[in-house]
Amino acid sequence: MEGSDLDLMETLGEYSKLINPRLEEILADITPRSLYEASMHLISAGGKKIRPTLALLSCQAVGGEMEDAMNVATAIELIHTFSLIHDDIMDKDEMRRGQPSVHVLWGESMAILAGDILFSKAFESTLKTRIDETSYKRVKNAISIIIDSCVKICEGQALDISFEENFNIKEEEYLEMIYKKTAALISAATRSGAIMGGGTHEEIEALGEYGKLIGLAFQIHDDYLDIAGDEKTLGKPIGSDIAEGKMTILTVKTLEKASEQDREKLIRILEAKSQEGVNEAIEIFKKYETIEYAHRLAKEYTKRAKEKLKVLEESQAKKLLQEIADFIIERKH
Template identity: 45%
Template sequence: MKYDALFKRIKEKAKLVDEKMFELIPEKEPAVLYEAARHYPLAGGKRVRPFVVLTAAEAVGGDPSKALYPAVAIELIHNYSLVHDDIMDMDETRRGRPTVHKLWGINMAILAGDLLFSKAFEAISGADVDAEKKARILETIVRASNELCEGQAMDLEFEKRETVTIEEYMRMISGKTGALFEAAAKVGAIVGTENEEYIGSLARWGRNVGIAFQIWDDVLDLIADEKKLGKPVGSDIRKGKKTLIVAHFFERADERDRERFLRVFGKFAGDVRGRGIIEEDVKAEVMEAIELLKAYGSIDYAASYAKKLIREANESLKILPESEARKDLELLAEFIVERDH
């Protein structure tokens, strides 16, 4: 298959990342804190972001082994954000397991997230680069962390509003998912080269890929096979989640269709059975809402936009010399908008 060799290399690099990551978050006292902090890393995950760090370093002609600790730092930041996101969303499962706050309570989950965040900076300190590069890596990751928080804050504010604009959504998602992908690619490039054009091109690639990744997730939520997706189709509609698809619909729908959509949007968040609502009735109403999104071309719009971002991302890599690493980044970007779950 087209992506088999890529997936193999992702797994190989994930093993290297995991080895260093669990050195930083070992089994130690207080046991409850470290058990909670290790919960999501142990649950797996594809380690896509650290793969990007290592592969970006290689794509600019650098030594990927020198990027290993920065790659771990990026993965720790990602996991910290998941712990805190799940608390804010009150989600009960993640990667097929109970969430950290579900198992250990909110207070311990906050501490576990904080520990992962602090360990990320411990990882940066271990980077095998000179002091100037280490400072630049630190600056890049701090800036991405700031943007991640800003994006999450916007997303929380969106929950209080009936509608959001496309421009507002794009600003939010650029911070919430684009910033860390950009940091991953940029940090790898910083480790591997002094060439500012190369560093800039990889930063642009990462930002576009990160945004496209989330938009495609939102598309799959509405069109994917439920068994492959691992959750009910239309979960975002049930929760009332603002996405590019929904923003596009709100900007184009007439008043009657907006009202029809809003009667369903966010109505089925949480445990519907506890409210005496029949699941089959929920599915029927959610499917009606999805048909409205289709009728206005909103799902197609988002899918096309994600693919456009991927084309732009890979175009920015053409400045780099041809190599297996560059090809891996291009393939990874293409896979993001070809996956079916």
């Protein structure tokens, strides 16, 4: 890892340390004990806390104090954690952040309740923001943005489910799905952070777009790493998405471009849901240059995201937002 990456990881760690006590505080009164433990499980397991950090940095980048956005940042992380718990139930994933998933340890019913209470606590956190006439309007606007992102997450998950074994998905449909499922909450983090920092309309819109674009880049880079990454660094076999029959930007783009024969071959591999066909699928991707396409697309979104930041005055927060955009497509896992 290069020096600048190390500096960025240290900075993310510092912001994470600020968020953790807020998360613990807002969840402290949950009873019974089993529901509290299930709700805290993924939060205790770690995670980079990129989304709340983006909210705090966006607040600072428009001239606000970090404390102005702290409760909104906490809410964003609670919603993210809620979505992970429910995703793991739907996808039947047994591991998350190197730990057994919440539903594995406490059962599906308790995991659903843990997700629900995290979702509810997110709005309680936002409403704890110091209220006066100025901040009341900001809180109201921030909550509207966060609610909209929650609706989009559900829509995105429903689209993702509907894409299973549907091999006629077009690229724009796939991009809409990942926007709703992944990028919408990242956009809500940057947009609501800018609102709480008292940003101008232009700054709020620019940071919202920045969040959307790095969110899209994040998911596309994940798709790319599944094929182009290193097995040891990823912590899973290369081509896991293919072996699970998942639709990614690579499969979608290849199925759009491929000859009838190659299309049928790739569909058979995806339907088989086996690690055995991975190498053959990768050869098909190479033939249609979709691995490079995914990498280029993620870089293009990142470039556009950084351009959105030009409306901001120079600051350490702006510099960190630029570095996070670069980190998203330079990370190895």
